[in-house]
Amino acid sequence: MTGHVTVTDEDAVRVIKLTRPEKKNAITQDMYRDMSAAIDSAQGDASIRCLIISGEPGVFTAGNDLEDFLKDGTSNTGTPRASNAIKFLHSLAHNGKPVVAAVDGIAIGIGTTMLLHCDQVIASTKATFATPFIHLGLVPEGASSLLAPWLMGHQRAFSMLVMGRTLNAEDARAAGFVNAVVAPDHLDAEARKVAREIAALPAEAVAASRKLLKHTPEDLTRRIDHESQLFGERMRSAEAIAAFKAFFSRKRG
Numbered sequence: 001m002t003g004h005v006t007v008t009d010e011d012a013v014r015v016i017k018l019t020r021p022e023k024k025n026a027i028t029q030d031m032y033r034d035m036s037a038a039i040d041s042a043q044g045d046a047s048i049r050c051l052i053i054s055g056e057p058g059v060f061t062a063g064n065d066l067e068d069f070l071k072d073g074t075s076n077t078g079t080p081r082a083s084n085a086i087k088f089l090h091s092l093a094h095n096g097k098p099v100v101a102a103v104d105g106i107a108i109g110i111g112t113t114m115l116l117h118c119d120q121v122i123a124s125t126k127a128t129f130a131t132p133f134i135h136l137g138l139v140p141e142g143a144s145s146l147l148a149p150w151l152m153g154h155q156r157a158f159s160m161l162v163m164g165r166t167l168n169a170e171d172a173r174a175a176g177f178v179n180a181v182v183a184p185d186h187l188d189a190e191a192r193k194v195a196r197e198i199a200a201l202p203a204e205a206v207a208a209s210r211k212l213l214k215h216t217p218e219d220l221t222r223r224i225d226h227e228s229q230l231f232g233e234r235m236r237s238a239e240a241i242a243a244f245k246a247f248f249s250r251k252r253g
Helices: 029-042 066-072 084-094 110-117 144-152 154-161 169-175 184-199 203-213 217-235 238-252
Strands: 005-010 013-018 050-054 099-103 106-108 120-124 128-130 180-182
Touching: 005 029, 013 029, 013 184, 029 050, 029 084, 050 184, 066 238, 084 110, 084 217, 099 110, 099 184, 106 110, 110 128, 110 144, 120 169, 120 184, 128 169, 144 154, 144 217, 169 180, 180 184, 217 238
Parallel strands: 013 050, 050 099, 099 120, 106 128, 120 180
Antiparallel strands: 005 013
């Protein structure tokens, strides 16, 4: 592990925690690799019956570490971008274990789209959700173009994914991808309570029922790869190049 992702097994629950608070838990390629490994290694472990994904108190994640992300580059036109981020998304798509997310503070970009793969999302009253892909000249990722309209309807999905409108915790609960909103100091305990409740259920029945409720892994990875191809093309567009230059100029300023 890189030190920016901690993985702990607590009885039947695996907790995957982003621990890079000095960078608002911005996710590097190494962090994606570690999260993916934590998810993948749980699949054949019958003792792990539920996963929790969380961040540091006060921040879930600012999304991709943009400098690290740009270094990773893109593949040739016509093929999906190859990166640990895509591997992480494939791990989520193929994951057969229930996932609980505990969200405090900002959840930006993939910080929001990964939640669409989760089975229960507990948010603090200070949580906010934003997907500013179009503002950077890009397109949605993480199969969000499939999952968001399915979960919240086209109009709400368009507002979030295309217009880039930020949702607060109650907005997200009304939209259907947050289950409960709690005080920040109750978030960790509530997420663990929900995870333990799931873990106490008959595991095979949970797995079969969860599979019935979700899109197939094949549908999800097909959409992830299609989005990724478009994402890579957009990364090379004049719009995206100008947007990234403006972003880093503001950041330096």
